[in-house]
Amino acid sequence: MTDISSHNARLIALRGTLRARGLDGFVVAHTDEHNSEYTPAYAQRLAWLTGFDGSAGMGVVLADKAALYVDGRYTLQVRAQTDARSYVYKDLVSETVAAWIATEAAKGAVIGYDPWLHSEAWVEKTAAALAAVGMRLQATDGNPIDAIWTDQPAAPADPALPYDVAYAGESSEAKRQRLAAGLDAEAAVITALDSIAWLLNIRGTDVHCTPLVVAFAILHADARVDLYMDPAKVTAALRDHLGNAVSLAPKTAFEDGLKAFGGKRVLVDASGASSAVISALTDSGATVVRGKDPCTLPKACKNPVELEGTRQAHVRDGAAVSRFLAWLAREAPKGQLDEILAAEQLHDFRRETGVLKDLSFDTISGAGPNGAIVHYRATPETNRPIQTGELYLVDSGAQYLDGTTDITRTVGIGAVGAEEKDRFTRVLKGHIAIATARFPKGTSGAQLDTLARMPLWQVGLNYGHGTGHGVGCYLGVHEGPQRIAASGVVPLEPGMIVSNEPGYYKTGGYGIRIENLVVVEPTHGTRDEIETYGFETITLAPIDINLVERDLLTQDEADWLNSYHTRVRETLTPLVDRDTAHWLETATQAI
Structure with a gap:
């Protein structure tokens, strides 16, 4: 540091x-x-x-x-x-x-x-x-x-890697043909790294915790693509994967490539592209069509192969997280743990799956007042012991070839105060409200956000972040355009993955967050007159029932928690060791 x-x-x-x-x-x-x-x-x-x-x-x-x-x-x-x-x-x-x-x-x-x-x-x-x-x-x-910046790191030169259609669920050629057919322009400039990775079915190691490749791309109306990346990243396997319809050029040639579109209509997502991109096109005489990145919405709506893969990733990850929580329950009362040690142990459990590619972000491991720092990261200078009588918040995630995970659990270390339990239960009520929401087609995340906040609002409390963000499939842990927040104006559609993570933070005291990932899915009722959607919860790990004030929950809320815990126990018990299975039995008992 x-x-x-x-x-x-x-x-x-x-x-x-x-x-x-x-x-x-x-x-x-x-x-x-x-x-x-x-x-x-x-x-x-x-x-x-x-x-x-x-x-x-x-x-x-x-x-x-x-x-x-x-x-x-x-x-x-x-x-x-x-x-x-x-x-x-x-x-x-x-x-x-x-x-x-x-x-x-x-x-x-x-x-x-x-x-x-x-x-x-x-x-x-x-x-x-x-x-x-x-x-x-x-x-x-x-x-x-x-x-x-005399020791500025060089641009990453690690190879770009083909991403197998067995995980992607759709070939790059099919994606390019599908998107090109919908272009109201002769070409589309794509600058977002996750869009390029999704469109071309490639992944890489250029960005911390996110399997992306640094590149620019231009999609033509005939489904050809110009891909601009460092030549050092191009392997024979990548050339074979991309095929003849994808031309390769150095990233340094991108600006000149833009200048070749004089007299043509070119789609640019002005919300994501830099002003330099638009200026290069405009100066060349191109007509800039300002619109949405054509990859964004198709990428967000996962296909059946992606959804099944991410479900399997969450089962695997849930077993690793449950092993960690069982370990924490045994070791924390001994008074020898700290934030960094706990985060490393959780990482080890994920490594032991044998298929971990990376974390999906740096683990947030916050004990006591450090848990109130929403995006806290423990350092040797801030590292705090995990102490009895305090809350411990751990927000973590993993990258697997078949999916990206993101989960937060808050646990009490020994007995904690009545205030902490009250706040935890209110956060849980908000979490359940999202998990059980049923809403008309066309509903946006902004319309659902208040459901998660209401139990806190009722006693004059709130939290300062969104309730949910989109998540990619072996891509970014934060993905648009969907989100559950006041700014989440994009309608939620089937196949979208979004987090459900209300929280509460008392500066200098403690932090609480409960996060699962959910998938938007159609719902059907015998009396329905409109098309409605709901959420399938795909994250599997116990929620600390010792922090729940049962009297604050309605019977329906308690039933949801009990049903969720039954599913957690039945799914994960065959995948964990005997000690963890015994802990799961207790941690998921009905309340």
């Missing part, structure tokens, strides 16, 4: 570079040129500069001050990882960088940005806001941080 003084030295160096370029400030993006949530090491410029390594954020550096923008998940983490004397902290959702710059920079200031790391909409909105106060937003030629 780099110390604060090193990060301050980097801030000073950046300011020197900005002065040399005639810039009065620079906006530091969190993402890469693909608008990825999790980025390859070479693109982690915000983390390198500031020390903040959350999955969302933005920085602004002026000559004598700087600001860091994070969302509600990271309000505690950003303060723990960065120097409050160097940065002011702002809310990424409700506050804009332009508003802060307008009040803190001098009139006439020139503020730089990397056009490969910001969307067209962001550039237009920010430029207009700055122009209104006599300032100017200016695209940089190259990223100024790269000029001072």
Whole structure:
């Protein structure tokens, strides 16, 4: 872990570079040129500069001050990882960088940005806001941080790997033909790494915990694809897999490839593509058709092969998680465990499946007050003992060839207080409300989000993150366009996988989250007059019944929990050792 003084030295160096370029400030993006949530090491410029390594954020550096923008998940983490004397902290959702710059920079200031790391909409909105106060937003030629990051990692060069149709459920050729037939343009530019991986049935190791390949792609209306990636990543097996309809070129040739579309209509997802992509097309004389990435919705609606594979992955993963929870129940009362040791042990149980490819994200292992940090990651400096009388929250997931998992369990270590049990039970009630929801076709996640919050709202409580996010199939653990949140406006459709994870967090005290993954499925009733959907829960592991206040549950809620635990026990017992099976019997007993 780099110390604060090193990060301050980097801030000073950046300011020197900005002065040399005639810039009065620079906006530091969190993402890469693909608008990825999790980025390859070479693109982690915000983390390198500031020390903040959350999955969302933005920085602004002026000559004598700087600001860091994070969302509600990271309000505690950003303060723990960065120097409050160097940065002011702002809310990424409700506050804009332009508003802060307008009040803190001098009139006439020139503020730089990397056009490969910001969307067209962001550039237009920010430029207009700055122009209104006599300032100017200016695209940089190259990223100024790269000029001072002397040991910046190289772009990943590991080979891209074919992903067998036995797991994908549909050939790349069939996907390309299907999507090309629906294009209202002569080509579509695809910049999202998970879309490229899904469309071409390829996977890789370029991104931490996510099996992606760094590349750009252009899908033509005749189903041909131009794939731009580092030639070092291309093997004979990959060439055979891709076939003659996919042409290969170096990633560095992508911008020139865009310029070849003069006079043609080209579809671009402006919400994900960078402003540099749109500028290259526009400057070439192409007509930019702004629309949705054609891969996004088909990728989200899993086919039967993907769904069966992910169910099997969750059974396998549930057995590993249950082994961990049984181990935790035996070992934690002895007082010798800490957050890092527990996370490593959980990783070991998953490795022992023999088919683990990777974790799907860094395990969140939070004891006591650390559990209140929503996206906490234990470090040697923050590592806390797992102590009797406290709650322990573990949010983890795995990557298997047949599916991606994500599960959170909160357990009590010994006896905990009445307040913790009350909050846990209210979170559980919200979880059950989502799990049992039945809703009309066309319903969005935003319409369901309140169901999970109501038990907390009734006593003046809430949580600061969405209730659910989409999940890929051996792809990203966070996947759009579906989500259960106030911003989740996309209708839920059969085959979509989404998390169900309400929570509650008491700063300085404890954190609670209960997370299962669910699949949207059609439901049928004898009196139905409309088409309705519901959820199939695919995550299997016990929920801590010792934290449940039975009197707070309705009979229907208790019946759901008992039925879920019966399924957990019957499915997992044949897959675990005798000690875990004995623990499962107790952990899943009816309440």
